[in-house]
Amino acid sequence: MLSIKSLIAGLALSTSFVMSAFAVPVTVNLAPNTAGYVWSFNYTSSEADVAVTGWSNKSSGNKAIAQDVIGRWNNSGVGVENANNPHHAVDNASGDYDALLFSFNKVVDLSGLNIGWHQNDADVSLLAYTGAAPFAGNLNGLGSNWAALLNNGWSVVGNYNRNGNGSFAVNTADVASQYWLVGAYNTAFGTGNGLTKKDDYFKLKAITFEAVEVAESGSLILLMLGLAGLRFARRRAA
Structure with missing residues (x-):
C-alpha cells in the first residue's frame, strides 16, 4: 500500500x-500571402492569438525608437520598413536596429523561430517581458536607448548566431511571457561567440510556441x- x-x-x-502545464506546440506561418505595408498583422491559432508590430530607431534625426510599418512576403516572412532598409528586412544596418514585437492574448513559451530570407548575416536577439508592472503594449519613451528595455521589465532570453534560412530552437530555459521581442542582433543585449553586428538582414517566416495553461x-x-x-x-x- x-x-x-x-x-x-x-x-x-x-x-x-x-x-x-504546456499545451501542444503550434507553429504560425507569418507570411501566408503578400500584403502591403501596415501597422500590424494579426494571427490566430488553436492555442493563442498574436498581434505583430514593428519597431526601429532611425539612423538620422533624433534616432528615437518608434513604431514603423511592417510588410510580409510569401515564403520569405515579415520585415520592418524604414528609410535604411533596402530589403525591407529586420536589420541592424547603418546604426539602426529593427525588431518585431509579438503581443499574445495569453502567456506562451516561445520555443522556435524560422527565418525565410536573409542577406549577409542573420543573428537574432530575443527578449521577453518579465516585469511585474503591466506592459503598455509599445516601446515608446525609450529614446534611442535599446538597453533601457532591460531596466523596464524586459529580459534577454538569448542571442543566436545565425547565417542562413530555416528553423531553430530558442528559449531553452522555457521562459514564459505574453510579450516577445525578436530583433536583429543588438550589442545592447549582450555578446557571444560568433555574434557580429555586420548588417544582419532577415525576414521572419514563422514562430513556434506553446500556450502556458494555469x-x-x-x-x-x-x-x-x-x-x-x-x-x-x-x-x-x-
Missing part, C-alpha cells in the same frame, strides 16, 4: 503540473481537499 509520504509526493507533482483556483482547492481527506483517513485507520 502506498504510504502517505508517497501520496503527498504524487499530489505535489500533480499540483505543479496543473499550475504550469490551473483555475477551484482545481487547486480540490487537490488540497483531497490531500487533507487522505491524511484524515490515514489517522482514523491508525
Whole structure:
C-alpha cells in the first residue's frame, strides 16, 4: 500500500503540473500571402492569438525608437520598413536596429523561430517581458536607448548566431511571457561567440510556441481537499 509520504509526493507533482502545464506546440506561418505595408498583422491559432508590430530607431534625426510599418512576403516572412532598409528586412544596418514585437492574448513559451530570407548575416536577439508592472503594449519613451528595455521589465532570453534560412530552437530555459521581442542582433543585449553586428538582414517566416495553461483556483482547492481527506483517513485507520 502506498504510504502517505508517497501520496503527498504524487499530489505535489500533480499540483505543479496543473499550475504550469504546456499545451501542444503550434507553429504560425507569418507570411501566408503578400500584403502591403501596415501597422500590424494579426494571427490566430488553436492555442493563442498574436498581434505583430514593428519597431526601429532611425539612423538620422533624433534616432528615437518608434513604431514603423511592417510588410510580409510569401515564403520569405515579415520585415520592418524604414528609410535604411533596402530589403525591407529586420536589420541592424547603418546604426539602426529593427525588431518585431509579438503581443499574445495569453502567456506562451516561445520555443522556435524560422527565418525565410536573409542577406549577409542573420543573428537574432530575443527578449521577453518579465516585469511585474503591466506592459503598455509599445516601446515608446525609450529614446534611442535599446538597453533601457532591460531596466523596464524586459529580459534577454538569448542571442543566436545565425547565417542562413530555416528553423531553430530558442528559449531553452522555457521562459514564459505574453510579450516577445525578436530583433536583429543588438550589442545592447549582450555578446557571444560568433555574434557580429555586420548588417544582419532577415525576414521572419514563422514562430513556434506553446500556450502556458494555469490551473483555475477551484482545481487547486480540490487537490488540497483531497490531500487533507487522505491524511484524515490515514489517522482514523491508525
